[in-house]
Amino acid sequence: MKLLVVSGTYNESGNIGEMIDTVLSLQFDDGTEVHYLVVDDNSPDGTAKIVEQKAEAYPKRLHLIKRSGKLGLGSAYKEAFQWALSQGYEAICQIDADLSHDPACIPKMLSLLNFHSFQGSHGSHGSKEPNGLKPEHTEVVNRGADFVIGSRYVHGGGAADWRRDRKFLSLCGAFYARLVMGVEFKDVTGGFNMWRDYVLWDLLARGIQANGFFFQLECKYYAYNMNYQGTEFPIQFAERKRGVSKMNRKILFEALFLAHRVTGFTFVKQLLRFGCTGLLGTLTNFILFYLTIIHWQVLGLNAGAVLAFLLSASQNYIVNSLWTFRTVGGGGLTVSKWLKFLASALFGLGINLAVLNALLYAEWVTDKLLAQCFGVLATMSVNFLISKYYVFGKQREKEVGLL
Ligand SMILES: Nc1nc2c(ncn2[C@@H]2O[C@H](COP(=O)(O)OP(=O)(O)OP(=O)(O)O)[C@@H](O)[C@H]2O)c(=O)[nH]1
Numbered sequence: 426m427k428l429l430v431v432s433g434t435y436n437e438s439g440n441i442g443e444m445i446d447t448v449l450s451l452q453f454d455d456g457t458e459v460h461y462l463v464v465d466d467n468s469p470d471g472t473a474k475i476v477e478q479k480a481e482a483y484p485k486r487l488h489l490i491k492r493s494g495k496l497g498l499g500s501a502y503k504e505a506f507q508w509a510l511s512q513g514y515e516a517i518c519q520i521d522a523d524l525s526h527d528p529a530c531i532p533k534m535l536s537l538l539n540f541h542s543f544q545g546s547h548g549s550h551g552s553k554e555p556n557g558l559k560p561e562h563t564e565v566v567n568r569g570a571d572f573v574i575g576s577r578y579v580h581g582g583g584a585a586d587w588r589r590d591r592k593f594l595s596l597c598g599a600f601y602a603r604l605v606m607g608v609e610f611k612d613v614t615g616g617f618n619m620w621r622d623y624v625l626w627d628l629l630a631r632g633i634q635a636n637g638f639f640f641q642l643e644c645k646y647y648a649y650n651m652n653y654q655g656t657e658f659p660i661q662f663a664e665r666k667r668g669v670s671k672m673n674r675k676i677l678f679e680a681l682f683l684a685h686r687v688t689g690f691t692f693v694k695q696l697l698r699f700g701c702t703g704l705l706g707t708l709t710n711f712i713l714f715y716l717t718i719i720h721w722q723v724l725g726l727n728a729g730a731v732l733a734f735l736l737s738a739s740q741n742y743i744v745n746s747l748w749t750f751r752t753v754g755g756g757g758l759t760v761s762k763w764l765k766f767l768a769s770a771l772f773g774l775g776i777n778l779a780v781l782n783a784l785l786y787a788e789w790v791t792d793k794l795l796a797q798c799f800g801v802l803a804t805m806s807v808n809f810l811i812s813k814y815y816v817f818g819k820q821r822e823k824e825v826g827l828l
């Protein structure tokens with residue numbers, strides 16, 4: 426196996442020397458040959474110079490791409506991936522150059538990868554050749570993972586020296602990305618990942634839009650939706666000791682938006698449709714309530730209310746199934762999903778009552794109508810999530826163009 430470790434660098438002169446020595450002295454049981462590629466964006470602190478000096482100590486194993494200016498980590502990786510594929514590397518490992526990721530994990534991550542060559546596209550996308558490069562895949566065998574994610578949030582992983590607020594923010598970010606993008610990995614924002622070459626062929630052919638921090642999420646999202654097998658390997662993330670972080674608030678807010686854009690705003694569209702369906706259901710409920718109890722007087726108060734609830738919730742189930750959560754190849758109407766939906770509606774009613782009473786009891790809100798607004802909001806949010814992820818299943822939403 427030919428392995429290329431890749432780092433983007435911007436002002437990492439305090440770290441890059443140690444990174445190079447550590448990566449290039451890694452030992453592999455299976456005789457894997459490891460090379461290291463640094464993509465430097467004309468760092469003012471002379472990072473590239475250090476790499477050039479080191480190159481003499483590691484002939485043909487240390488590579489450098491020098492770019493004209495700070496073009497973003499994502500764009501650096503895109504260039505690195507193209508170069509790696511053109512050189513015939515079979516496994517490519519992304520790692521930050523600030524010593525936050527421990528290179529000692531690389532051999533273990535590599536052992537989780539699928540070692541067999543692979544022909545053509547694995548998923549729903551054609552394996553077009555990025556920029557005229559030619560893949561030489563021979564066999565169709567798949568054992569082990571197609572990509573490995575260095576994960577802080579699986580058992581054994583962590584970020585011990587992170588401040589509590591940073592940890593909280595990162596966890597929220599990971600949760601948000603999972604929620605919106607529907608990718609079943611615990612750590613989607615991390616930058617320590619390993620890929621088999623054929624996955625990168627497909628990713629580059631598909632086209633990755635992000636040039637910055639969001640690149641990490643976008644790659645995982647597409648690879649997941651192409652049905653490639655990803656696995657998480659526990660890593661300990663260490664706070665950088667030297668150099669300055671390039672992370673800032675703008676990048677974070679941008680990522681919040683990009684998570685939606687990359688999925689074709691599916692989450693927002695579903696939320697809006699769920700809301701409209703709920704309003705329609707409420708109207709049905711009122712009409713039934715009025716007809717059976719007040720107009721025709723065929724049912725008592727409770728019986729009428731229960732019937733109105735059952736019929737309007739069933740209507741919601743049908744509309745949500747055929748419209749809100751209509752997914753590619755999605756399952757259609759079934760009794761079991763209908764029962765699950767009714768149960769979640771009942772659960773929602775419980776939440777509504779709990780929030781309403783808690784707010785009034787604690788006197789956080791004195792106006793009953795306002796308290797009920799919060800109650801309905803909480804109910805809708807919970808019901809939406811239960812519907813999306815439980816009742817209608819964890820469908821892999823086939824990216825943009827779903828709705
Ligand atoms: N080539 C290139 N590399 C970059 C760029 N921005 C960041 N990097 C590198 O990407 C890696 C991760 O960046 P960091 O600044 O450490 O970002 P972070 O890990 O999210 O944040 P901290 O660990 O808190 O610093 C490091 O190796 C950086 O040098 C860029 O614009 N171009």
Ligand SMILES: [Mg+2]
Binds near residue numbers: 525665
């Ligand atoms: Mg870092």
